[in-house]
Amino acid sequence: MSRRIPESTVRRLSHYLRSLEDLGREGGYTVSSEELAERGQTTAAQVRKDLSHFGSFGKRGLGYQVDELQGRLQHILGIDRTWRVALVGAGRIGSALFAYPDFNVRGYDVVAVFDNDPEKIGRTWGEVTIRSADELEQVVRDTGAELAILAVPAPAAQELAQRVVSAGVKGILNFAPIRLRVPKDVPVEDVSLVMELEALSFAITQAGGADE
Amino acid sequence: MSRRIPESTVRRLSHYLRSLEDLGREGGYTVSSEELAERGQTTAAQVRKDLSHFGSFGKRGLGYQVDELQGRLQHILGIDRTWRVALVGAGRIGSALFAYPDFNVRGYDVVAVFDNDPEKIGRTWGEVTIRSADELEQVVRDTGAELAILAVPAPAAQELAQRVVSAGVKGILNFAPIRLRVPKDVPVEDVSLVMELEALSFAITQAGGADE
DNA sequence: CTACTTTTGTGAATCTTTTCACAAGCAACT
DNA sequence: AGTTGCTTGTGAAAAGATTCACAAAAGTAG
Numbered sequence A, B: 001m002s003r004r005i006p007e008s009t010v011r012r013l014s015h016y017l018r019s020l021e022d023l024g025r026e027g028g029y030t031v032s033s034e035e036l037a038e039r040g041q042t043t044a045a046q047v048r049k050d051l052s053h054f055g056s057f058g059k060r061g062l063g064y065q066v067d068e069l070q071g072r073l074q075h076i077l078g079i080d081r082t083w084r085v086a087l088v089g090a091g092r093i094g095s096a097l098f099a100y101p102d103f104n105v106r107g108y109d110v111v112a113v114f115d116n117d118p119e120k121i122g123r124t125w126g127e128v129t130i131r132s133a134d135e136l137e138q139v140v141r142d143t144g145a146e147l148a149i150l151a152v153p154a155p156a157a158q159e160l161a162q163r164v165v166s167a168g169v170k171g172i173l174n175f176a177p178i179r180l181r182v183p184k185d186v187p188v189e190d191v192s193l194v195m196e197l198e199a200l201s202f203a204i205t206q207a208g209g210a211d212e
Numbered sequence C: 001c002t003a004c005t006t007t008t009g010t011g012a013a014t015c016t017t018t019t020c021a022c023a024a025g026c027a028a029c030t
Numbered sequence D: 001a002g003t004t005g006c007t008t009g010t011g012a013a014a015a016g017a018t019t020c021a022c023a024a025a026a027g028t029a030g
Helices: A007-025 A033-040 A044-052 A066-077 A092-099 A101-105 A133-143 A154-166 A193-207 B007-025 B033-040 B044-052 B066-077 B092-099 B101-105 B133-143 B154-166 B193-207
Strands: A083-088 A108-115 A128-132 A147-150 A171-174 A188-190 B083-088 B108-115 B128-132 B147-150 B171-174 B188-190
Touching (some): A007 A066, A066 B193, A083 A154, A092 A101, A092 A108, A108 A133, A147 A154, A193 B066, A193 B101, A193 B171, B007 B066, B083 B133, B083 B154, B154 B171
Parallel strands (some): A083 A147, A108 A128, B108 B128, B171 B188
8 A cells, every 4th residue: 555656557557457357258256366467467476566555455365356356446547437538639640549449438538629720620520520729728628628639740749738738638648759848747648659669679679689 | 788778768768869850950969968868858867877788979078979879879779770561450540550750751661551351452552552461471471571560459469460470570569459479589569548548547546636 | 163275465585777976088278 | 288167987875666475364175
């Protein structure tokens, strides 16, 4: 039951949750830290340590009850509710995200979409109409969006980040390849494809001979 | 000049590289660890330690020469060359990736695209024709693809991962929300949007009151 | 009720990463 | 050439994360 939680622990919690969903579908009723570890590519001790940050959810000798632990993890991760999301940028990435199936399934509800292309403004995606970025503050406030997904080119990202934050957004998922400057109580998660690819090519290059 | 490089260091190297590109455009000739740190959201000591794993590239009293360090980092990350990429899955995510501008710019060359939808097979994207997943091994070998991007639904991902690896792919960028099982000399980078969103909602929930 | 099996929860030990702090190197100026 | 100002490169210290190892619970069987 500690204070500051490592980022790596949080990511593993997401993983455990995914494994628990699978186990539930397979009809499992209880699960041991050992099995959770195997599915999550980690160790049993790590699983127990991760969970112990938040309380003790298991029964000695038995393991964890699948559906109960699933509920606990959802609560811990803050996804036992719906999050209203503003999608900023209706380009390729924006539209791919909007259509991403896992997305709506898990309590993330896109309540607003913005773009600055006059061609796109006014079109509707599902229930949502694409609005001009000029109306951003207004619409974010009206819809009560709490999260923003920034899927815009790098030069526009910083300004838009500031604006969504000032309109009340509490966290940002950022696809632009820059480090956003926002108040430090506003968490930002970066998704950088280029960075992932570079990590890959580094790993491959390292593996095959020091300097080829 | 050490042995095993932390994953976090590699990600920061990507960041430094991005900052150096910006600096180059701004006409900077040299840069200090201090400035690189500021742009990369880290500390000067961290920058120097990161670089010191690979050699010593700076001049005391002066800093680093922008274009030289840029070249060194590109070499270290293994991106001073072109990587041939097979894109597996021509759905929403696949097509968004294919069109991603930063992507071709930086030495990643999509040499093959696969899908199993008969509607899509035979169409061409730019120079590349979408091929059936049945032809995967053949085409991967012929094109000499070294990296694969898996942008397919979870149930198909494991099998396709095995197949691209057996066809000679050396690393995988995986968008499917499962942990792929591949030989341990084949690096896999996972991009999980759901996990990123969960990390966000966790951070927000934590910040605002322990248990609301 | 006791012995036995299983598996958790957790302090202590180990390993990893980051931060500190400073000698050593380089350029500029006198 | 000597002095000054700046910034790197790096051991050593501190902080952080993971692994170990085992006592404490819980169920089961005799």
